[in-house]
Amino acid sequence: MNLKLKxxxxxxxxxxxxxxxxxxxxxxxxxxxxxNLCQNVYASDISKNALNNALANIQKNKVNIKTFxxxxxxxxxxxxINTVIIxxxxxxxxxxxxxxxxxxxxxxxxxxxxxxxxxxxKMFKKGFYIQKELIIKENNKxxxxxxxxxxxxxxxxxxxxxxxxxxKEYYNYLLNKELLILxxxxxxxxxxxxxxxxxxxxxxKI
Ligand SMILES: C[S@@+](CC[C@H](N)C(=O)[O-])C[C@H]1O[C@@H](n2cnc3c(N)ncnc32)[C@H](O)[C@@H]1O
Numbered sequence: 091m092n093l094k095l096k097x098x099x100x101x102x103x104x105x106x107x108x109x110x111x112x113x114x115x116x117x118x119x120x121x122x123x124x125x126n127l128c129q130n131v132y133a134s135d136i137s138k139n140a141l142n143n144a145l146a147n148i149q150k151n152k153v154n155i156k157t158f159x160x161x162x163x164x165x166x167x168x169x170x171i172n173t174v175i176i177x178x179x180x181x182x183x184x185x186x187x188x189x190x191x192x193x194x195x196x197x198x199x200x201x202x203x204x205x206x207x208x209x210x211x212k213m214f215k216k217g218f219y220i221q222k223e224l225i226i227k228e229n230n231k232x233x234x235x236x237x238x239x240x241x242x243x244x245x246x247x248x249x250x251x252x253x254x255x256x257x258k259e260y261y262n263y264l265l266n267k268e269l270l271i272l273x274x275x276x277x278x279x280x281x282x283x284x285x286x287x288x289x290x291x292x293x294x295k296i
Pocket of ligand 1: 179
């Protein structure tokens with residue numbers, strides 16, 4: 091299992107009843123079940139092909155995991171699920187899935203492929219706060235993994251933009267990205283320049 095899935099598994103608690111949407115091969119669900127890391131785990135995917143692979147892996151590993159062929163929660167009716175994992179897809183798909191989840195879901199563990207600011211902002215608007223954010227680096231790309239719950243925590247424009255990972259290497263990478271953008275903005279585009287200067291000031295401070 092890769093670093094991303096292991097990091098997600100570390101955010102799961104014993105009492106969680108988990109659905110891994112977008113499970114693909116179901117490696118994460120199998121790992122959680124085999125190591126008894128949660129109360130129960132379900133796995134789902136929108137793709138028949140992916141789900142067939144998941145089923146084959148589940149059988150091979152001799153574990154008991156109920157699976158669903160489903161776009162997000164659309165074909166799932168398991169009211170005990172309290173924790174949802176959505177990983178390896180983009181922010182638009184993630185938000186579509188979340189818009190159709192039952193209201194009783196307490197905890198989301200999310201690893202998006204893009205648009206993290208948008209994701210954090212929209213989750214905040216839905217009343218979900220970042221409890222933890224971990225950064226992993228795979229194939230030279232950084233992936234934030236976010237744990238959201240309804241427990242209120244302080245969010246600012248900057249925490250929504252840059253997350254709450256406190257990962258210096260990641261912040262340095264973001265800082266260099268901001269500097270590159272700033273250097274490309276023509277001198278007379280003052281408002282645009284100011285926005286990036288503010289980002290740079292914040293990233294230098296943390
Ligand atoms: C790149 S894989 C990610 C696998 C694993 N979660 C990971 O992060 O390594 C993306 C999976 O998401 C599934 N998927 C995409 N949109 C979905 C949706 N709306 N509902 C459920 N599964 C979806 C795809 O079929 C695919 O198997």
